[in-house]
Amino acid sequence: MNKNLRKPIWAASTLAKGEGGATGDWRSHRPVLNKEKCTVVLRNKPVCHLCWLYCPEIVISRTIPPEIDLLYCKGCGICAKECPVDAISMELEEKD
Amino acid sequence: MSKKNIQILSGTEAAALAAKLCKVEVVAAYPITPQSKIPEKLSKYVEKGELKAEFVLVESEHSALGVCISASLAGARAFTATCANGLLYMSEQVHWAAGSRVPVVMCVANRGVGAPWTILNDQQDTISQRDAGWIQLYCRNNQEILDTVIQAFIIAEELFVPIMVCFDGFVLSHTNMPVEVPDSDDIASIIPPYKPVLDITDSKHIVNINPVTFSTPRPSANGEIQPSYMGLRKRLNEALILALTTIPRVDALFEKKFNRTTGGLLWEYMVEDAEVILLSMGSLTSEAEVAADALRQNNIKAGVIGVRCYRPFPGEAIRKSLQHADYVAVFEKDISYGHEGALCSDIKSALYGTSSQPQIMGFIAGIGGKDVKARELQQATMDLIDGRITESPVWINLTV
Numbered sequence: 112m113n114k115n116l117r118k119p120i121w122a123a124s125t126l127a128k129g130e131g132g133a134t135g136d137w138r139s140h141r142p143v144l145n146k147e148k149c150t151v152v153l154r155n156k157p158v159c160h161l162c163w164l165y166c167p168e169i170v171i172s173r174t175i176p177p178e179i180d181l182l183y184c185k186g187c188g189i190c191a192k193e194c195p196v197d198a199i200s201m202e203l204e205e206k207d
Numbered sequence: 208m209s210k211k212n213i214q215i216l217s218g219t220e221a222a223a224l225a226a227k228l229c230k231v232e233v234v235a236a237y238p239i240t241p242q243s244k245i246p247e248k249l250s251k252y253v254e255k256g257e258l259k260a261e262f263v264l265v266e267s268e269h270s271a272l273g274v275c276i277s278a279s280l281a282g283a284r285a286f287t288a289t290c291a292n293g294l295l296y297m298s299e300q301v302h303w304a305a306g307s308r309v310p311v312v313m314c315v316a317n318r319g320v321g322a323p324w325t326i327l328n329d330q331q332d333t334i335s336q337r338d339a340g341w342i343q344l345y346c347r348n349n350q351e352i353l354d355t356v357i358q359a360f361i362i363a364e365e366l367f368v369p370i371m372v373c374f375d376g377f378v379l380s381h382t383n384m385p386v387e388v389p390d391s392d393d394i395a396s397i398i399p400p401y402k403p404v405l406d407i408t409d410s411k412h413i414v415n416i417n418p419v420t421f422s423t424p425r426p427s428a429n430g431e432i433q434p435s436y437m438g439l440r441k442r443l444n445e446a447l448i449l450a451l452t453t454i455p456r457v458d459a460l461f462e463k464k465f466n467r468t469t470g471g472l473l474w475e476y477m478v479e480d481a482e483v484i485l486l487s488m489g490s491l492t493s494e495a496e497v498a499a500d501a502l503r504q505n506n507i508k509a510g511v512i513g514v515r516c517y518r519p520f521p522g523e524a525i526r527k528s529l530q531h532a533d534y535v536a537v538f539e540k541d542i543s544y545g546h547e548g549a550l551c552s553d554i555k556s557a558l559y560g561t562s563s564q565p566q567i568m569g570f571i572a573g574i575g576g577k578d579v580k581a582r583e584l585q586q587a588t589m590d591l592i593d594g595r596i597t598e599s600p601v602w603i604n605l606t607v
Contacts, residue, residue: 112402113365115449117442119434120367121308121404124415127428131418 128169129183138186140201142179148198152176162190162199216386218379221349222288222314222372223248225356227258228394229312232283235263235274239293240326241376242316246288268293272300272311279309280416282403284360287311290376291318291332298336305340305443307417310363310401312356313341315373316380317489317540319575327576328376329540330489334549336371340443342450343518345488346374349384351469351515357394358457358469364401366446366453373517375490375540377576389465397464447519454516472521474513477503478528481510484565485588487538488514488550491572495538497581502588509588514550522557529558532565536588538603540573547600566591569600577604 112120124130146152150159155175163173170180171190179190191199216224223245226234234253236246252258261278265271268289275285289297294315304311315333319325333343344359346352352374359370374380407414420436427433434442455471462468476496478484483502485495492513502509512528514521529535539548546552551569558564568591573579583604590596 112367112404113446113449113453116366116446120439120442120446121306122417122420122433122436122439123405124418124433125428126413126415130415130428132425 126169128180131168131183133182134168134185135182138181138184138204140186140188141181141204142184142186142188142190142199143202144176144179145198145200146176148196149176150196150198159195161193161195165189165193212388212390213385214388215383216349216353217244217381217383218349218352218374219244219316219381220248221353221386222356222374223252224388225353226286226312227252228389228391229284229286229357229360229398230258230395231260231286233261233263233275233278233285234287235265235271235278235285236287236289237265237268237271237293239268239290241318241328241380242288242290242293242314244380245314245316249286268297269300272297272304272313275311275313276300276304276307276309279311280307280403280407282401282406282408284364284401285309285311286313288314288316290316291320294332294336295320298339301336301339301341304369306439308367308404308443308446309369310360310367311369312359312363313369313371314352314356315371316376317373318376325575326376328378329574329576330373330375331541331574333371333373334541337518337549340368340447341518342368342370342447342454342516344370344372344516345514346372346379347474347490347492347513347515349379349382350386350467352379353386353388354461354465354467354469357389357398358454358461361398361457362450362453364399366450367404368443368446368450373489378490387465387467393464397460451516451519451521451523470513470515472516472524473528474511474515475528476511476513478510478512480508481532482508483534483536483588483592484510484512484529484532485536485538485584486512486514486550486554488517489540491538491540491579494579494581495584498584498588501581501585507588507592517550520553520557525554525557526561526563529565530563532563534588534591535565535567536570536584536591537567538570538572538584538587540571542571542574542600551600568596570603571600572603579603
């Protein structure tokens with residue numbers, strides 16, 4: 112590469128939480144986990160975790176219980192849609 | 208130096224052989240006349256085992272360039288070829304390639320654009336892609352096609368800018384000429400191995416290439432400030448401006464190795480004392496040289512400039528070369544509809560604000576394969592000098 116080229120020369124991002132910015136303020140609906148329905152919590156084992164797998168913003172942790180980072184969660188609702196036991200519901204954000 | 212290897216090659220054969228000599232690793236192209244023989248030759252090289260490359264069969268030009276962009280990002284030297292409506296069909300990816308900063312080299316066997324259909328030559332196809340962010344180099348003859356493809360890989364991989372190597376369809380693509388073919392070891396000694404910006408195949412550091420980029424810079428997840436969309440556009444422009452020094456340097460390196468030059472930015476013929484300049488691009492330049500010789504026999508001090516590098520535009524070289532000219536006749540095979548030839552506008556803008564103000568006249572020639580003879584260029588130049596021109600631009604040799 113020519114030394115006089117100003118870097119970075121192109122747009123690239125790493126796969127990481129927050130790479131898209133603080134996208135939490137995009138949210139109109141907030142995901143809320145019902146621990147009484149969540150398979151991971153009920154069986155106290157790192158099973159299922161489909162919410163972690165499907166989250167496009169990587170903001171759901173692979174923990175017991177799964178934690179959702181609302182600073183970056185943009186409220187897309189994919190976790191709620193994919194949860195096989197309907198443990199996640201999308202609730203309207205209250206306006207300031 | 209060993210004995211010269213001179214072969215009789217068509218333009219398409221010269222292009223394919225050059226890509227082979229550069230040891231391209233991925234070829235993806237879709238056939239379109241008059242370019243088709245380039246992928247045909249390359250597929251034969253691959254099938255015979257003479258070229259260790261992945262030849263990807265695609266269903267369109269859009270996919271052809273898409274494959275080359277991906278291959279180039281992954282670290283492979285990628286090559287394609289097209290022209291006319293095929294080039295326009297891939298136009299979305301043409302812009303994408305420049306924005307992705309991939310050093311893809313693409314040959315374009317210049318052909319008129321439909322509608323109505325023509326398979327014959329003009330340069331409207333590549334001129335219409337002028338502002339896509341690619342370097343555009345135009346060839347005068349088949350030797351230059353071979354030499355330019357080789358140089359293009361060196362330039363592109365140093366600057367991370369894709370390059371179109373443009374040559375006139377049929378006039379060069381299907382015309383056989385003697386071409387001096389360099390030794391592949393000599394080529395290898397001047398082309399460094401291609402190193403991509405980063406290793407995107409590294410599964411430990413997965414990257415998202417070309418994400419949505421906003422108008423304001425943003426911090427990445429590791430805290431580094433990433434440029435805005437406009438900032439990346441300025442970087443691309445800077446890389447093309449930088450090419451104005453890279454292209455002559457690479458040509459000089461090539462000349463040192465192989466003892467012949469393409470002229471770098473401009474091909475100049477008898478310009479030192481010329482009062483009249485015939486200025487053109489591509490094979491018309493060779494025609495203009497014959498016209499200039501004839502004009503000299505009639506005691507007209509004529510010279511020729513062939514613009515080899517059209518983008519980036521070599522304004523400074525043009526200014527230097529035209530400083531003593533009284534008349535400039537710009538001959539080109541394209542038209543910016545509703546205005547004049549694109550090259551003519553660029554020449555005029557290059558001289559804006561300078562003390563040299565020659566009379567510049569634009570001539571549209573050879574559109575859709577219309578034959579252009581040296582004597583017609585000679586006559587057009589005399590019409591300019593004698594003040595016989597009443598329309599602008601002038602359409603040469605057109606009756607109906």
